[in-house]
Amino acid sequence: MEFVDIHSHILYGLDDGAKTIEDSVAMLELAASDGTTDIVATPHANGQYAFDPAVIDQRIAELSARAPIRIHRGCDFHLQFDNIQDALAHPDKYTVNHKGYLLVEFPDLRGCLTEGKTIREALDHGREALSGWLFVAISKGDEIPPGRIRRARGYHLIVPDVDVAIPLAILSARKRRGLTQAQVADTLGMSQQAYRKFEMPGKSNPTLRSLRRLSEVLGLELSLRAA
Numbered sequence: 001m002e003f004v005d006i007h008s009h010i011l012y013g014l015d016d017g018a019k020t021i022e023d024s025v026a027m028l029e030l031a032a033s034d035g036t037t038d039i040v041a042t043p044h045a046n047g048q049y050a051f052d053p054a055v056i057d058q059r060i061a062e063l064s065a066r067a068p069i070r071i072h073r074g075c076d077f078h079l080q081f082d083n084i085q086d087a088l089a090h091p092d093k094y095t096v097n098h099k100g101y102l103l104v105e106f107p108d109l110r111g112c113l114t115e116g117k118t119i120r121e122a123l124d125h126g127r128e129a130l131s132g133w134l135f136v137a138i139s140k141g142d143e144i145p146p147g148r149i150r151r152a153r154g155y156h157l158i159v160p161d162v163d164v165a166i167p168l169a170i171l172s173a174r175k176r177r178g179l180t181q182a183q184v185a186d187t188l189g190m191s192q193q194a195y196r197k198f199e200m201p202g203k204s205n206p207t208l209r210s211l212r213r214l215s216e217v218l219g220l221e222l223s224l225r226a227a
Helices: 021-033 053-064 081-089 119-140 162-176 181-188 192-199 208-218
Strands: 003-008 036-041 070-073 102-105 113-116
Touching: 003 021, 003 102, 021 036, 021 053, 036 053, 053 070, 081 119, 102 119, 113 119, 119 162, 162 192, 162 208, 181 192, 181 208
Parallel strands: 003 036, 036 070
Antiparallel strands: 102 113
């Protein structure tokens, strides 16, 4: 079976991936041994790591001479204001092989990434990827990093779908207060099984009355807006 890897940090000395050319070669050889035939090098483009196309092309040319697989040019694109403005001004600078696709990653959520042909499409796909990742993580009981809202000029906010956002908000608020599901259920005067549904994506459908009681018990701020 053959594979194409669209997300890697194999270019040495550019970000938090490979540090030396030996690291890069070892990573490429390992990928080849697992059946990868093509790999997209996606160094970070964010406030911490500079994205330099000339250096990237030089690294790819250097490694291609020693690599057992084909290396393609790409980018781990962070949705920051400066990046978005630059991508709009230079549409093929950050895309895979200077073509029509942009890779977007949520760095706090391991394995949560997506792509898009345009910035708008990347943002839409980003919301879908975020919602899907959180849906699975909550359902499996995995630990979820706390949400971070950065309102600075360099960041773009993406929120999950409402059927994920509501149970996540309830779950997070309960954990912040150090309460168990049984304790909250007892306070609300319901069974633990009934309360558990409030924290489950796809099954959480609280009424306005329930949301009001949950906000009182868990310290949530309830705000309703007309669409």
